[in-house]
Amino acid sequence: MSYYIYGTELNDPVIKDLIKKSVELTLTTDSEDLKEQLARAKYPEYLSPTNPDEEGKYKAIKNPDAAKNDRGHLGDPSFSNLFPKDAKFKKFDLSPNFGTEIDGIQLSELDDAGKNDLALFLETRGLAIFRNQDLRDKGPKFSKEFGNYFGPLHVHPISLAAKDYPELFVTYRKAGDGTRHAKEYAQTNTQSAWHSDISFEEYPSSFSFFVALEAPESGGDTVFLDTREAYRRLSPTFQKFFEGLTLIHSNYYQNLGAKLRNSVAKVKADYFTEHPLVRTHPVTGEKGLFFSRGFVQRVKGVKPAESAAILNFLHEHVLNNPEIQVRAAHRGTDSGTVIAWDNRILLHTAATDFLQHETGPRHHYRITVVGEKPYYDENQEVKVEVGGKL
Numbered sequence: 001m002s003y004y005i006y007g008t009e010l011n012d013p014v015i016k017d018l019i020k021k022s023v024e025l026t027l028t029t030d031s032e033d034l035k036e037q038l039a040r041a042k043y044p045e046y047l048s049p050t051n052p053d054e055e056g057k058y059k060a061i062k063n064p065d066a067a068k069n070d071r072g073h074l075g076d077p078s079f080s081n082l083f084p085k086d087a088k089f090k091k092f093d094l095s096p097n098f099g100t101e102i103d104g105i106q107l108s109e110l111d112d113a114g115k116n117d118l119a120l121f122l123e124t125r126g127l128a129i130f131r132n133q134d135l136r137d138k139g140p141k142f143s144k145e146f147g148n149y150f151g152p153l154h155v156h157p158i159s160l161a162a163k164d165y166p167e168l169f170v171t172y173r174k175a176g177d178g179t180r181h182a183k184e185y186a187q188t189n190t191q192s193a194w195h196s197d198i199s200f201e202e203y204p205s206s207f208s209f210f211v212a213l214e215a216p217e218s219g220g221d222t223v224f225l226d227t228r229e230a231y232r233r234l235s236p237t238f239q240k241f242f243e244g245l246t247l248i249h250s251n252y253y254q255n256l257g258a259k260l261r262n263s264v265a266k267v268k269a270d271y272f273t274e275h276p277l278v279r280t281h282p283v284t285g286e287k288g289l290f291f292s293r294g295f296v297q298r299v300k301g302v303k304p305a306e307s308a309a310i311l312n313f314l315h316e317h318v319l320n321n322p323e324i325q326v327r328a329a330h331r332g333t334d335s336g337t338v339i340a341w342d343n344r345i346l347l348h349t350a351a352t353d354f355l356q357h358e359t360g361p362r363h364h365y366r367i368t369v370v371g372e373k374p375y376y377d378e379n380q381e382v383k384v385e386v387g388g389k390l
């Protein structure tokens with residue numbers, strides 16, 4: 001029995017070479033390539049060449065008081081500051097259990113009370129899709145300050161970032177046509193990798209705000225699943241067993257892949273971090289399965305075959321159930337979409353389903369708030385009903 005750790009194929013020099021060729025053909029690779037993209041980008045301020053001087057320049061962030069300081073503690077359970085009585089807006093739930101789409105509320109105009117409600121809303125509904133947002137037009141400084149209200153911001157070890165704002169994580173995929181399909185899938189069946197953002201960190205993310213700058217009209221959705229419901233679906237016997245387990249999360253293979261694009265390790269390179277499999281939410285008290293598939297390498301303290309059996313079960317149980325998933329569509333550049341979520345209770349993956357077609361670029365930035373060190377507390381009171389009612 002074995003468990004497939006994403007990226008381990010990069011240990012094979014032949015396959016690594018083949019992957020490098022496909023990366024060079026289809027993705028942004030070096031500063032020359034980036035210069036070309038910058039010349040045509042709609043939002044060039046959110047795209048910056050890799051700077052070798054930044055090697056090791058930043059420190060991993062610790063946030064020991066995060067659970068206590070979480071803004072959701074201050075939120076109004078009726079969300080009256082996020083959705084004021086006189087506001088004209090539309091909203092609908094993507095599923096009764098989690099995920100809500102909202103049009104008519106401007107994130108950049110929220111006051112502190114509105115932001116507190118937003119934190120609590122994300123902690124209960126998990127995911128919110130906001131349309132027609134102007135966050136991207138206010139410039140990187142505004143986004144940094146907006147994110148900072150919720151906590152310290154993460155600097156990603158190897159990702160692209162906005163110019164002069166390493167806290168704004170950038171994903172960029174060039175425009176292209178249908179020939180991308182054969183090239184990008186030459187060595188893989190899927191590019192999906194379910195994860196909780198930066199779960200390899202000692203203090204992983206609480207909230208992510210994913211801001212679309214340019215997006216295909218259709219496709220490239222972000223898909224989400226609810227780890228609370230994955231936990232609830234287990235028998236009490238399995239719940240108890242999993243509550244005693246610790247998983248090792250690592251970005252080791254993400255870094256190997258990034259080296260193919262001449263990345264610079266802005267913080268330290270490789271993390272191997274222990275987190276409980278079942279974690280308790282600091283505000284709602286709900287429990288979820290913290291199975292960040294893209295970064296989880298093994299179960300601590302058991303034999304390799306036992307670790308593989310547990311992780312393969314989790315792969316099937318957590319990731320392979322449409323009943324606990326919703327899709328968030330970015331709907332093109334003009335929709336001004338911002339997707340926000342709570343990484344402590346959801347996993348997500350990009351769905352790269354547009355490579356057979358001609359599309360413009362897919363360009364986003366992410367504000368990543370650093371949360372608490374994951375913990376399991378069996379005695380913490382649960383303050384929320386399924387679906388988000390407090």
Ligand SMILES: [Fe+2]
Nearest residue numbers: 195196197348
């Ligand atoms: Fe992510």
